[in-house]
Amino acid sequence: MTKDLMPLTEYLVDARKRKYALGGYCLWSYAYGMAIAEVSQKFNLPMLYIIGDAEIKFMGGLSNAVAAAKTIAGNVDVPVILHADHFRDYESICRAIDAGFKSVMIDASAYPLEENIERTAKVVEYAHKAGVSVEGELGRIAGNEQHLSLSEEESMQTDPDEAARFVKETGIDILATCIGTVHGAYRFPPKINISRLQKISEKVSIPLVMHGGSGTPEDKMAEAVNYGITKINIATDLVTTVGKAISKVQLQDGFNYTVANLYAPACADLAVYAEHKMRLLAKNIL
Ligand code: 13P
Numbered sequence: 001m002t003k004d005l006m007p008l009t010e011y012l013v014d015a016r017k018r019k020y021a022l023g024g025y026c027l028w029s030y031a032y033g034m035a036i037a038e039v040s041q042k043f044n045l046p047m048l049y050i051i052g053d054a055e056i057k058f059m060g061g062l063s064n065a066v067a068a069a070k071t072i073a074g075n076v077d078v079p080v081i082l083h084a085d086h087f088r089d090y091e092s093i094c095r096a097i098d099a100g101f102k103s104v105m106i107d108a109s110a111y112p113l114e115e116n117i118e119r120t121a122k123v124v125e126y127a128h129k130a131g132v133s134v135e136g137e138l139g140r141i142a143g144n145e146q147h148l149s150l151s152e153e154e155s156m157q158t159d160p161d162e163a164a165r166f167v168k169e170t171g172i173d174i175l176a177t178c179i180g181t182v183h184g185a186y187r188f189p190p191k192i193n194i195s196r197l198q199k200i201s202e203k204v205s206i207p208l209v210m211h212g213g214s215g216t217p218e219d220k221m222a223e224a225v226n227y228g229i230t231k232i233n234i235a236t237d238l239v240t241t242v243g244k245a246i247s248k249v250q251l252q253d254g255f256n257y258t259v260a261n262l263y264a265p266a267c268a269d270l271a272v273y274a275e276h277k278m279r280l281l282a283k284n285i286l
Helices: 009-018 030-043 053-059 062-075 090-099 113-129 150-156 160-170 194-203 218-226 236-249 259-281
Strands: 022-026 047-051 080-087 103-106 133-137 174-177 208-210 229-234
Touching: 009 022, 009 229, 022 080, 022 236, 022 259, 030 047, 030 062, 030 259, 047 053, 047 062, 053 062, 062 080, 062 090, 080 090, 090 103, 090 113, 103 113, 113 133, 113 160, 133 160, 160 174, 160 194, 174 194, 174 229, 194 208, 194 218, 218 229, 218 259, 229 236, 229 259, 236 259
Parallel strands: 022 047, 022 229, 047 080, 080 103, 103 133, 133 174, 174 208, 208 229
Antiparallel strands: none
């Protein structure tokens, strides 16, 4: 049995109101996705998956990703959301929506503000007609290889006044903020700019997002949730968890190759990781 996927907005609006966040967990296989969905079900939290170009390609295309998420939805009693992560152009977002995505991110943050507004607003118009939630991004999230000075880093971060204008003029439902996190493992100590987030949250009332959740200090995550962060994207940590479990299990005495022997420990470790993060991010409501 399959079940429909859900738009994201209403869940994050509730999260902002009640000061909790959902992890946005990277999806690249039914089995690993299901391992995390069972934890969401345990806490009665919506299951939120994020998926980008690379994972979609790995799964064999948009419709396979949608089919996997709908099958997971059919196997749990909580809403399941599949969110297209960092899609960069109108055409690919239209294709994702036509394939069944109910939640998308348009990342036009590499463009100057005016062009970011224009590109994002165009996506909002198409998506909202189809009942699809839209996340936009303002500011630039650094790559993990970039060791920037504080002033360089600050100049890439989301400007609170521009954020207010961006939200108003695009009509987005959800705003991705750039406050010092990076995508991938940190290669230098993270400096998360909570005071900037606080200013953004004073000017912007829609749900806010933190990208680059892997390796971000948990005390900063918890603090960020108090200032409007409602979704924290997590990808690298999940891949690392799976990779470590698979390599470790093969070294055990008496290990023999069956699908269950090889992959079940990875699923179990993902569940432990997800449970820990859900307890942290949703501690105000659990
Ligand atoms: P990490 O890989 O650092 O967890 O970042 C994921 C992310 O933000 C995807 O948008």
